[in-house]
Amino acid sequence: MTEQKHAKKTVAVIGSGMAGLVTAYLIHQDKQCRYHVEVFETQDQLSLDSASYTISSADVYPSLPNRIDIPMRAFDEGFHINLKRMYDYLGVGYITQKFVYSLSKYSTVDGKKSPPYFFHSSSNHRFPPVRPEGYGYLQWIVQIMYLAACYFWFIVCCFVVKPKMASTSKEEETLEVYVKRIRLPWHFVKNYLLPLMSSVTTCSHDALLSFPALDAVDYAKRTYRQPHYTVIGGVQGVQSKLSKGLAVSFQATVTSVKRADTKLEVTWVDSNDKSHISYFDHVVMAVTPDVVGALFEPLREVMREIPVIWGESVVHYDSSAIANSSRLLEKYSAKTQKAGDQAQIMHITSDPLSTESIHQQSSTLVTNFPISPIDPNKIAHRARLARVLRTPKSREIVNDIFTLDKSELKPPKEELFWYNGKDNVWLVGAWCWDGMVLLEGCIVSAMRVATSLGVEIPWTITSSES
Numbered sequence: 431m432t433e434q435k436h437a438k439k440t441v442a443v444i445g446s447g448m449a450g451l452v453t454a455y456l457i458h459q460d461k462q463c464r465y466h467v468e469v470f471e472t473q474d475q476l477s478l479d480s481a482s483y484t485i486s487s488a489d490v491y492p493s494l495p496n497r498i499d500i501p502m503r504a505f506d507e508g509f510h511i512n513l514k515r516m517y518d519y520l521g522v523g524y525i526t527q528k529f530v531y532s533l534s535k536y537s538t539v540d541g542k543k544s545p546p547y548f549f550h551s552s553s554n555h556r557f558p559p560v561r562p563e564g565y566g567y568l569q570w571i572v573q574i575m576y577l578a579a580c581y582f583w584f585i586v587c588c589f590v591v592k593p594k595m596a597s598t599s600k601e602e603e604t605l606e607v608y609v610k611r612i613r614l615p616w617h618f619v620k621n622y623l624l625p626l627m628s629s630v631t632t633c634s635h636d637a638l639l640s641f642p643a644l645d646a647v648d649y650a651k652r653t654y655r656q657p658h659y660t661v662i663g664g665v666q667g668v669q670s671k672l673s674k675g676l677a678v679s680f681q682a683t684v685t686s687v688k689r690a691d692t693k694l695e696v697t698w699v700d701s702n703d704k705s706h707i708s709y710f711d712h713v714v715m716a717v718t719p720d721v722v723g724a725l726f727e728p729l730r731e732v733m734r735e736i737p738v739i740w741g742e743s744v745v746h747y748d749s750s751a752i753a754n755s756s757r758l759l760e761k762y763s764a765k766t767q768k769a770g771d772q773a774q775i776m777h778i779t780s781d782p783l784s785t786e787s788i789h790q791q792s793s794t795l796v797t798n799f800p801i802s803p804i805d806p807n808k809i810a811h812r813a814r815l816a817r818v819l820r821t822p823k824s825r826e827i828v829n830d831i832f833t834l835d836k837s838e839l840k841p842p843k844e845e846l847f848w849y850n851g852k853d854n855v856w857l858v859g860a861w862c863w864d865g866m867v868l869l870e871g872c873i874v875s876a877m878r879v880a881t882s883l884g885v886e887i888p889w890t891i892t893s894s895e896s
């Protein structure tokens with residue numbers, strides 16, 4: 431038994447978000463028991479569910495779970511293919527979740543929110559859309575026809591007009607250049623497309639316009655008419671399934687990873703600021719690019735090119751944050767609840783630079799990356815969250831790291847490039863794939879490491895093989 435343990439390869443996983451936990455789960459479950467996995471987490475609890483918040487049962491409809499996922503972890507069939515397969519394999523329960531997005535404006539001059547100018551329902555499940563307060567029938571019909579035409583044009587272009595890729599003289603096309611090339615009306619882009627997309631990417635409009643066009647087009651295609659899902663009871667259930675039996679060191683902040691002869695040296699600091707050194711055969715960094723750069727010298731320079739922003743999700747009861755739109759939506763919400771159609775409401779409010787989204791669950795509100803003030807006396811919980819952004823440059827870097835053809839890398843060229851798995855150092859995370867930085871990237875990158883280590887992915891095995 432002891433001999434077998436010594437024969438095992440040791441793997442350190444740094445970070446216990448979705449990517450770290452899935453990687454650790456897969457390697458730990460290796461059928462041939464070849465690996466001993468240890469997870470390092472800087473927080474005093476697993477990170478996947480650490481920012482979430484439990485609301486008292488009096489605050490919620492009896493049918494709703496009382497754990498609010500922060501950040502929200504919605505997924506859908508077309509985009510989150512591997513995440514959904516994993517949930518099915520693990521027996522994680524989820525429900526179809528409809529959303530109604532109310533779009534309004536926030537004035538930075540007088541600090542007021544205008545009444546909503548449009549109600550968008552996810553996958554257009556409610557047609558015709560709710561008529562905004564103050565809109566006459568004619569104005570409403572003209573708006574719907576205008577939006578239907580713009581939306582139709584955008585979707586057709588996504589399917590038939592490919593974004594331009596990088597050439598020797600030019601970077602690849604950004605979303606801004608693409609929407610201008612397909613002549614999508616700027617009024618539609620500014621007032622409808624950007625606010626709705628920013629609620630997914632939680633970044634400024636300028637940052638979103640600088641995304642590779644391919645990301646936005648691919649996302650629009652893959653999520654087109656797809657139902658959204660949320661996990662019943664929140665991701666805490668996923669977290670406990672993935673972490674079962676794992677060895678985790680909490681309040682263990684890794685400060686450096688480097689090669690030391692045939693092993694990898696991991697330096698980490700405990701809660702008493704005491705420094706430790708441990709040696710492993712493999713190290714998996716499941717952290718954001720800025721942290722990777724700080725820990726791992728070979729990637730220090732290049733990680734600076736991948737933007738990471740920080741923002742807050744705030745759980746509160748300040749209904750004045752949505753006062754202008756609440757009456758009509760309350761009526762709509764009550765009607766849909768009665769009909770057993772649990773559409774959740776998202777209040778999307780934009781100023782000229784960015785968008786905040788307020789997720790309403792009964793009287794509890796969650797504002798993501800706020801742009802307008804919230805009464806401090808009505809705040810129940812706040813969490814600081816990182817978001818990795820995409821640019822043509824960062825996409826190029828990520829693709830170089832993950833898709834480089836290693837057979838082309840003979841010395842001395844080999845020394846110039848770092849690729850995933852070089853010297854047994856691996857990267858996983860929502861940003862470690864070629865697509866929007868969402869949970870699917872966590873699963874794809876974790877599966878990639880497991881496959882490279884010869885570990886079977888149970889949710890990709892067909893029933894005839896198992």
Ligand SMILES: Cc1cc2nc3c(=O)[nH]c(=O)nc-3n(C[C@H](O)[C@H](O)[C@H](O)COP(=O)(O)OP(=O)(O)OC[C@H]3O[C@@H](n4cnc5c(N)ncnc54)[C@H](O)[C@@H]3O)c2cc1C
Nearest residue numbers: 445447448449472477501502503504683684859860868869
């Ligand atoms: C507001 C918001 C809403 C979102 N909504 C959705 C959604 O609806 N659907 C979806 O698919 N995705 C969504 N996302 C994206 C998704 O939640 C994240 O991309 C994903 O959770 C990132 O997971 P990760 O494992 O890559 O990294 P992280 O969750 O960032 O995990 C890394 C962890 O490593 C730990 N760590 C950091 N440094 C160290 C160190 N030095 N030593 C040890 N440990 C360390 C930290 O505790 C950290 O939490 C949303 C994101 C935000 C911000």
